Amino acid sequence: MICIIKIFNVFLLSCHAKKVIKYDLQSKKKIIMNRSVKITINNKIYEATEGRSVALELFSKNFHHLRNSPKFNKKRGFFCMIGSCQECLITIDNKKILACITKIKEGMKIELY
Numbered sequence: 001m002i003c004i005i006k007i008f009n010v011f012l013l014s015c016h017a018k019k020v021i022k023y024d025l026q027s028k029k030k031i032i033m034n035r036s037v038k039i040t041i042n043n044k045i046y047e048a049t050e051g052r053s054v055a056l057e058l059f060s061k062n063f064h065h066l067r068n069s070p071k072f073n074k075k076r077g078f079f080c081m082i083g084s085c086q087e088c089l090i091t092i093d094n095k096k097i098l099a100c101i102t103k104i105k106e107g108m109k110i111e112l113y
């Protein structure tokens with residue numbers, strides 16, 4: 001587990017190095033990667049990087065517990081990180097959305113658990 005966290009940290013550091021402009025197919029807008037924006041996680045304001053996936057940003061801020069399973073009330077977290085397992089289903093701006101395929105945007109309101 002520590003090895004996986006170290007690999008993610010190296011990936012996060014390499015993302016900080018460049019300024020990249022990407023085109024988001026969902027919102028059909030240009031996103032300036034590595035621009036610092038403010039987001040709200042559980043009613044606390046955090047600084048985040050626009051264009052990064054919500055899952056990566058939560059992981060880097062040590063939010064590993066995203067929600068509880070409806071049937072057995074057990075802790076759920078990230079699993080596939082490609083949008084197929086539905087484990088990262090969280091509330092973003094009052095909508096249930098997968099964190100791993102959603103990009104960070106300015107003023108985003110994220111609710112966990």
Ligand code: FES
Pocket residue numbers: 077078079080081082083084085086087088089098099100101
């Ligand atoms: S982690 Fe599997 S859908 Fe997001």
